[in-house]
Amino acid sequence: MTVDSKSPAVRRSAHGTHPGTERDHRDTAGLLLARLTVLPALLILPFLLTSFPLLVLGLFKPALVILLWIALSAVMVPFTWRRIPSLTGAPLFGTVDDGKAGPTPRWVLWTIIGITVVFGAFQAAYHSQFIIVMLDPASYMQFASWISQHGSLPIPQDAAAFGHATGVTYASAAFYQVGSNIVPQFMAGLPMLLSLGFWAGGARLAVFMGPLFGALAVLTFAGLVARLVGPRWAPLGALAIGITIPEQFVSRGTFSETLAQILFLGALSLWIDVQRTDRGAEDAGRWRSNWRTHWRSASHWLAFITGLLFGITLLVRIDGPNDSLLVLPYAGLLILRRQRQVIPLIVGMVIGTVYGTVDGAFLTLPYLKTNSQSVKYMVAAVVAVALATGAAVWWYRRRGAEFHFTAGPRLVKAATVLPFVVIVGFIIRPYVERNWHALEYAPLSLHWVYWYTGGPVILFAVIAASMVSRRCVKGEAPVWVLPLLTFAWTITEFLLRPAITPHQPWASRRLVPAVLPGLILLAVWLAAWLARRATVVRLVNVPKRWEKMPRGFVIACCALAIFLPAMMGNFGLGLKTGGPFGVMPYSDGLAFQRTYVGEIAMINRICKAIPANSSVLIADYTMNQQFAESIRGQCGIPVAGVQTVVPNANTAPGNNIAAATVLADVRAIQKAGRHPVVLAPTSAQLTPLGNGTVSYIFSANTSIDGHIIFGTPRNPVNQVFAAYSWEPAK
Template identity: 30%
Template sequence: MPAKVAAPWRKALLAPSARAGSLLLLLPALPVLAVTGWLLVAVPLAALGGFHPWTVLPAATVVVALLTRWAWPRLHAERARPVPWWVLAATLLVAAGFAAFTMVTHSQQAVLHRDAGTYAQIGLWLSGHPGLTTPVPAEAYGSAADMVNFAHPGFYVQGGRIVPQFMTGWPTMLAAGYWAGGWTGVFVLPGIVGGCAVLAVAGLAARLCGPRWALFAAVLLAAAWPMLRVSQTTYSEPLACLMLAGGLSLLAAGWSTGASARGRPSAAVLMGLAGLVLSAGELVRLDMGVDFALVLPAIGWWWLRRRPGGPAFVAGALLGGGLGYLDCRYVTLPYIEVNWSSVRLMIALLVAAVFGTVAGVVVLHRRPLRLGPARRRTLARAAAAAVAIGGVALAARPLLYVDHSITSPDTMGYVASHQDAFGLAVDGSRGYAEQSLDWVAWYVGWPAVALAGVGLAAAAAAAVRGRGWRLMPVLLVYGSSGLASLLRPAITPDHPWADRRLVVEVLPAVVIFATFALARVVPVLRSAPWPGSSTVAPAMLVLAGVVPAIAISVPLAPERTELGEPAAAAAVCRALRPDDAVIMIDTQWAPTVRNECGLPVAALPDPTVERLQAVVAAVRRTGHDPVLMSSSTLPLLPYGQPLEQVVYQDEREDQHQLVVRPTGTDPRRLECWLVRP
């Protein structure tokens, strides 16, 4: 009897279903709509000083419901190929398993220590305040206010206010995580967003490569350790990955439905949502404007073919891009100014893309470019050959030149110190960018990289021949941005810190194009005449694509870092009193004192005994009690005062490798000492 009952279920799971195929395209699009609806409400409220649970939550719920209501029937209008239910279930299980695992193994970086600690502190501040900025507490330091510094890494001072680093979008979500579950809510949120990003990339692969290949794409991205690592801590890359993959997926859906006269109304809505999502990515990551600029030529081509949705895309892009501009101009301006050299190039690319696209559309509208089959085949071969040559050159870069792109004195000193520790030639200008393709292979294996190269060549050829028109935006964005990230990572080159650069464009590009290659090669293998070609050879090829990534990640994935930091931060607050004004000898605990303890804090540059005595006296005259604080004892010893140990704990942190793949974590000691003069 049980066998008779199980048989229909087994048959239903294995039999292709159009509904399962439709859900495989529809469900991955929903998280990015929810996130976009949140950003459309939360970012303006945070900028205007109205960020409260009772304002942002109801308004965001309404906007998310509207976006979903507009998108749901239009996504249903997209024609989906049948797929077995088990493929849908397994893909969802991979994404959910990724989210669950990263939530359980999350780090606890609550103290200022590179970008993750900065994001956590900004989210903490915003969870209890209606706006992102706060006045400089100059009154607590009286006549010595000009001697101290209220800025520190991750936080700037402008116009008498302390302004946080980074774009506003991700901190608003971290603040909501704090509302939901305190520090635990902050730490598990990246895992949830990372799981949604895995699902979004799988959904994009389903649209471009066939729904049966969504599972392979989900497994490969979920197994890539940089994706795991950023989802275990409070980096913004998982959200940026979700926004980019989700936006491209909506764009592909709009192109698919707009290919028929019946789907034209649906295509306009989906194209508008795609423009909104892709441009709103600027609220999350500063250089997402580059990715948006690379989409524009594809939109011009779509418009040139008189397909629906071009004006809707522009309207959505103006809304999301307008919010991004306002965030840059009025909230995070100091961050923009610090990165102005990169921002200037991004603006130039956007301007060139807009005018180039418009000019190209006008010219080609008047003089259409007509290519015969023979010329298309020639151009397709040339495109594939260019990809192959570029791939070989990229792999050969370590033999061709040595990167010396680091110019910042602080970064040069940091790199040189690690080179000396590892027994490498000391040269602080080394950026190691020529080894960036090796970085990718460290985590997904060379078979997946080779498959991605084959898939990229095949996709470029298909797009040129007009047989893969939905591939065009993906080629332009993932192909071009991924290449730019590999050519110039523009990040401090210690690992796994530098591997964050791979998460948003490079790893999804490898996943999509490796999947595309398999979708083309496996059917050929199955039809080959030799023994075992129908099952053994395809299975071995698929396993070669994912097994190295899994094998590499298994020993690294469970490693947790910065455990116990929320308790350490709480201990710092318990050691301080309501009338204290803290004078930092260094800056590590400054955000904790200000954001969590709610007390005035400032750093004293060049802390000589004479300068310190002057600041202490000035603080006393204001009615506050001066407190000296440092993350080590050495800076406090010259003052001859009793030291109070507040925090002294051993924890683990990510390694700082330069030329080899990280193998685990390193020990790190977290300290906090104070003196009451």
Template identity: 30%
Template sequence: MSQRTSTPAATDSLPGLRGEQLSGIVLARGGPLAAGFAAVVGLLAAVLVPFGGWRPWLVLPLVIAGFAAVVWLVRWIPASQAPRWTAPAVLAIATGHGLWAALTHAEHVVLRRDAGSYALYTQWISTRHGLPIPSWLEAFGGSEALADPAFRLASPAYYQVANGSGVDIVPQFLLGAPAVYSLGWWVNGWGGVLVMPAIFSALAMLGFAGLATRLIGARWAVLATASLVLAQPMLQAARSTYSEPIALLLVTVAAALLVDAVKSGNEGVEKAARMLGLSAGLAFGLAGLFRVDGLREVSLLLPVAAVLALRKHPASRPLVVGTLAGTAVAVVPAVWLSRPYLGTISASLIPLIAGGVVLGLFSLAVVQIARRREGKTSALGTALTTDAWRARWPWLLAGAVALIGVGLASRPLWMVARQDPNDPGAKVVAGLQLEQGLTLDVGRTYYEYSLNWISWYLGPLMIVAAWAVFTFLAAATARWWLATLPTRPTEASPTSSSSREVPVWLGPAVIAFGSILLTVYRPGITPDHPWADRRMVPVVIPALVLAATAAAAWIARRALRRWTATALTGVIAAAVVIMLVPPALATLPIAGQRTEKGQVAAAEKVCAALGEKDVVVALDNRAANEWPQVIRGFCDRPAASVRITDIDDTQAVADTVRPIVQRITAAGNRPVLLAATEQGEAVITALGLTSRQVVDLVSNEPQRYLTRVPDGEARLDVDVWLADASEVSR
């Protein structure tokens, strides 16, 4: 395959392009176009949402203008020729993935998990144009209600935050994904919102294929993309309103731009290297608009930038500048709009930030010390770079990577991972243990099985092959580094361009391996599947698929040079089977699954049953968890919940509810109790009130397994009873 780089002048006139050129352009620039679009939307939201400016008449022209700038900038990304069939094949795979995910999309809007939170967040800013969410405290009797310990405005994923003498409601997650998905609302309401993750997952596959093309080749990118779309977690994330599809798009495109920057610098095109390095850093940093975990990739990027600086690569400084600038921009809306959420994850966020600071300072110190000592070699440095040690370092580094893999894989044999038994997630796990007949072990996280989770979806052979590639790359990194060091204490470092070239795979390999290691070691999520597996979507599964594909490509190329054509055919056939069959078999049982059906209609029924003066109080725990934000967002009515210690004690419940409904009545409104369980409805009846069931939905949700691969769905009953509580206040 030709590796000639197309210049903008040669590629702007589309009618004159050959198929190979056009295919290369699509693979090189398709992902960056999509990532640039998402970044523009996220940046605009960070500026407009806090001030109530998220309105289509203002946003859409700005998005178009921003995207036009992205189109102009993307023209300068180098594009090599590719076989003319590769881009159509990738587009077909990505489109098929997106179309299937859209046709089988979930309808998760009654808030039970994170997808429901994102959906309601999207709906709010799409229709109310800004944040925070008002509490309508005056409908509950004003600030006096806050003094009642039983009164609660907060609900899962929606925090109650003091605001002067009142309070506001603040959604949990970062702003980026709801902002992007809100474009779907303006096109087709809930129908548009619920298919937006599928669209961006398809675009993410295009970005992934572009990265694979740069690192392995366009032909192998087709196989890698096909393998990735078949993995069950990728399909599950694309079906629901999660942030992972957009995060995957930003991360893969950032890594691809990093490859381009390094390659341009190696070829002596310094201006292009600086521009591409700046773009790569911005993409890594702006991923933080969509996902807090983006700080992990940013932290791992800093040592890569240090290596580039030590080899005087022109992309090093712009890469750091772009990374810090993008991260700083992403931090502002996170702190401004999601501070309570950041507080709840501080136990994992603070070590992540601290680790990034340490890595950054260490990288800076190494660069400064190395520059000051350039041309000098200490006794220790001389001893560690003798011919004997030069031969050992690649083996030592490769052995360390292999040993880490063995350690992670063997953890179930010698480790039981646990967390604080008082953590809310621990209580969820304990309930699932009882349901599934497992040994009750409150606080267990099952994190020691995290590598097994991935093997459910990719198969063990792919993981072994991928880890072998990381082991090989560790040795190759050591050999490259040592080859660029002086051989004698008085000798300067080699200055020839060939000896100082940085491997284009170095940055993606370091970031991918570090992210895999940290994520697999501690996933940081409630370990019920398939919900937990979305943690592996943005980096871990794509990186392993890419590395396994690299292993197949390496073996195939050796077969092409040394073996027969029959052997080459066998290698390719084996690669196709290993990379496609296990993911397909794991996904097949849930391929046609569509979960949370009927929830939009259920929420609309509740709204239709409420009057203009109705103020809703959620009675039982399930009602308090699932419905307050639905009532605010769907129905535009005030909603709160009541803390009840013993719902079976009717008199205690009446005594708890009475002051709340009295204040609502005194404010000129009608208090309405909402129950979501038969137990809650029984309490309404016991209070002497007449309830009316407005929702009786038999829906479904994904299975919730702790120790096995999900292969079906579970029944989900959604019930709502409403009752006029005016009588309780008397």
């Protein structure tokens, strides 16, 4: 074995290679991969831009929505597509290793496409039919069900269908009663996209939108890895994130996190392309006098699309601005450096943020009020960072000096050490903050990451963050500055305050938009760095094909360290005693488990059991919370829940309903000229109503997500749903 004194990158620099990366224009695979990986974001963006105004105006109809979407996409997508550069030399751009890079192998492109397709198919095979409102995915589905049929918000209560009934509520879980209307919870971005599934094939097809968005998110992440680490490492990144429980968990249901992930990672990828297409002096002129030149510039147009993607994430997820918070001080740095791309970037962010703000202020305001504490903190943080950035820029520009930054040795050392200090702080935190329950188990947030990724990913990511931070501070990795800022912020903020009910796997959804991508991206970067360093080690006196075996060994070890712990946790792989050899393998993970199966059939049976011209009263609090909006939206039948309880009953409002109260509401419905139907989960709750017919609708077993506090979730839990109806005698 022999060891070269210098790495190949250093040897290239020593021979005076041109400082700019020479791109191979024949790299068709690299060009196609770069463009395909941002295509999901580029197709979703025009849909949101055109569809949301239609929803606000009450014109969210299939023909109009699809027509305007196609029209804007036909302009925006090709205009952006042809401005995206090839991936050739992308990870070397602007670094000391800058030099001529070879074309992207075609196997990389086909492998990533294969991983994306297999991931989507696997998720579709184990998809959830989550439409009974217990948690967020079903809320999004019912939101989408309503707007796909009616094209407008808010939802009318149809109080006239209940006459002068007293003691009833039209609200249910995730659907607020506001005046004479019902307002759905959550932002409108995901429900609008889910409407495409409802228009194409109803709820049975709409539930497959979750696996579709999950697959597109994996593809988008592969593009970011290809740009920052290298195309050959993109398949490992896609595989590593796709095998984790959080990514699969949210991709099997209709969560908003995968959609936010596409927009956020797509924005970061395009910003890297912005820097690689910067024409220097040609892009540095004043916008006021050279706006035509800037508008045609690839760099400026891509910056505008990047800003739109960052900003419009608020329309999908209320925490969107929090993930992109440090884009604001980064934009201030661009202003000081007189990089004109900052103007379209800020304009795009403002436009996108306005969309989300209008949604929150006019369509889903009760949701923002419910989360007012978190919203206030987020708005305060955004305003404070914006004002601080503006003040710093004004102060520095007033001095009239050209901005130049040279990191001193102390700052370089601080940037190098900081990631280790932060991770040590979170390691010892559970032993210092012992009131875990009162803090909603936030001190264990690092344990959550460990359960889903394993220790090697955390260790690799911390080391990589230290090394990349050092390079960024020294000005050796400019394309990494914004990704590192955003990922460092989102990861640290999550570890400090997860801000979610600490049940697993439910809480794992918070990892999906930025935390998991950031950790895996950094871990893969370190694996690539180690692989490059291993090229200095070669075997001698062996066949030529074995000379690079040390490098292959390093790559295999790093890949297994990144991939294997997450896979074992997801598939629940392990050994137990028994069998002919004393031990035998077993699997009890979530990978092959389906949840919420059969819920579409349950709702369909309720719809068929309710006669025409009926008004439905639900005489059970829990059933009303879960089924009211499904009956209203999917069955198209007015529904209300009975609120009055038996005096002194120690139950939730709506349980143990007094028969006289229900019968009074029944008479009110009859006077309004409609047929009353009373629903409950047991026949015993309906028997006291007296003269009438009690009918069995269904009783079905399914499985729902587990609610464990400690450890990697292994299995779902059983859940029984049942429904009985009572109708008065004719």
